[in-house]
Amino acid sequence: MTPHVVIGVDAGSATLRDADHLIQRLAAELALSEGVFGCTHLIRTGQPRVALSLALPDETAAARTREHLAREYPGTGTDAARAAAAGHRARTAGRAVLFPGAQAMAAATPTVAELLAHSAIDAVSVLGSPGPPDGALRLVTRGHIRPEWRSGRLVLAAVPAAGGALAPFEVPNPTPCCGDHGQ
Template sequence: MSPYVIVVDADVRDLRTADHLLLALAAELALPEGVFGCTHLVRGQRPRVVLSFTGTSAEAVERLTAKGYEVTAGTPDEVGRAVLYPGVSELTGTVTVGQLLSGSAIDLVTVLGAPGEPPPDQRIMTRDHVRPEWRAGELVLTAMPAADGLLVPFEVPDPTPCCADH
């Protein structure tokens, strides 16, 4: 992982838009394998979601700045939500906890309401949307029980917006 980390503030207000922008910018910048792209919630007078990338260069900073994004060095906090990380492209369909841990940058899987870690042969239906979070320097995926003894990531791919039926 490159020591050069940047934060991109595009004045985005929701995670779904931030995810799409993060993936589009990573593709546009042709970031190398093994980089991390995370979203970070910023609270305060101007709530928003900012993006962070590892493995960038001065050229990437120039290109992003030229597009009108506010770009700074460093990370906004230590608790980002990983969207782009080593192994994410392999986390499709149903995989075991062991496959998830050995084939990606995720360090730990926890299950809501359950003590300890799930066994390596426990199956996780990824829904092609696996968003672990940084906690105390580890990338942790929170999962929850689902039908047929499966686990699913806690974060759903297409959440229903609050008050969608109003």
């Protein structure tokens, strides 16, 4: 089942964490299938915020989703929502929160080869490395995998981790920067 109807959502999420939670909540409220893609998109124009995009399997699912969004988030037809949908549709922008294989892979410590074989992720890139990683390397997910659309491919950025493993570059609960310096 390949998702083909993309909807943009601008619910005014202030942070990636807020947007992640909203995508998860929408997936539960709408009983979205494992095959759905849900992405976040940083909006840097006007009021900075995070918009969402959902790629749904068919027009029936899209109509049901639009109806729900109109009830729950009446201000979602913004330029930011349209930009998020366009970037996702072109597969050139978007940080995937929902994607086929996301739950199973985040709950495991897969090898790179297993991740690529059992999820929608097309490639793993290791920061500072010129080529793809060895498929036998383990990926310590910490329950959190957020690949991004790049040039039509879903790519997970990773970094070296302890014991010769890799870890996703994005950590599950980042420490806020520059909060209370000097206090």
